[in-house]
Amino acid sequence: MLIGAIAQLSGFSRDTIRYYERIGLLGLPRKARRENNYKEYTPAILSRLRAIKELKAIGYTLHEIQQVIESYEVGGLDCVTGKEQVLGKVRLIDEQIRQLQITKRxxxxxxxxxxxHCKIIAILDQTLMQNG
Structure with a gap:
């Protein structure tokens, strides 16, 4: 498959696919080029793109996705390890929510x-007038 076909089937743009290649998420082999120098994308790359899309949809970052895929490929990801990672991410989200609630307040x-009385103007008056 060429990039246009894989983009259409995966739902990612061509630029996104190229970016994922650059950062090492796709692991496209060097010999994946045709005689005309066009890249040939395999069904395995399409499967990986679909996995990336699903992991992104549940809140994983690209860095986390790369780590999870690498762990999976070397057999270092089991349900217990995966659960620990997810619960760690949930704790991080809880902390971010707490911080956002403080900011909102x-x-x-x-x-x-x-x-x-505008607190923003008061802050600016107090800080900028001291230096001005």
Whole structure:
């Protein structure tokens, strides 16, 4: 398959596929070129792209996907290890949510006194006027 066909079948753009190749996610062999120098994509590459899409859909980053695929390919990924990784990611998400809730609360407090008192302007007046 050429890149246009694999892009259509995978749902990724040509640029995304090329990017995944550059960062090593696809592992395309060097001899995957035709005589006219076009790359030949195998059904295995399509399967990998579909796996990448599904892992992205459940929240994995490209770096995490690469690690998971590499672990899987060398037989180092089992259900217990996978569960530990997922639970670690859930803990990270919980922390990010906590941080976002703090930021949200601070932003709401910043506009609570509007229009009589703008905390943003007060911060700028206090900090910029000291240096000005």
């Amino acid at each position: 601070q932003l709401l407090e910043a506009v609570a006194g509007c229009p009589d």
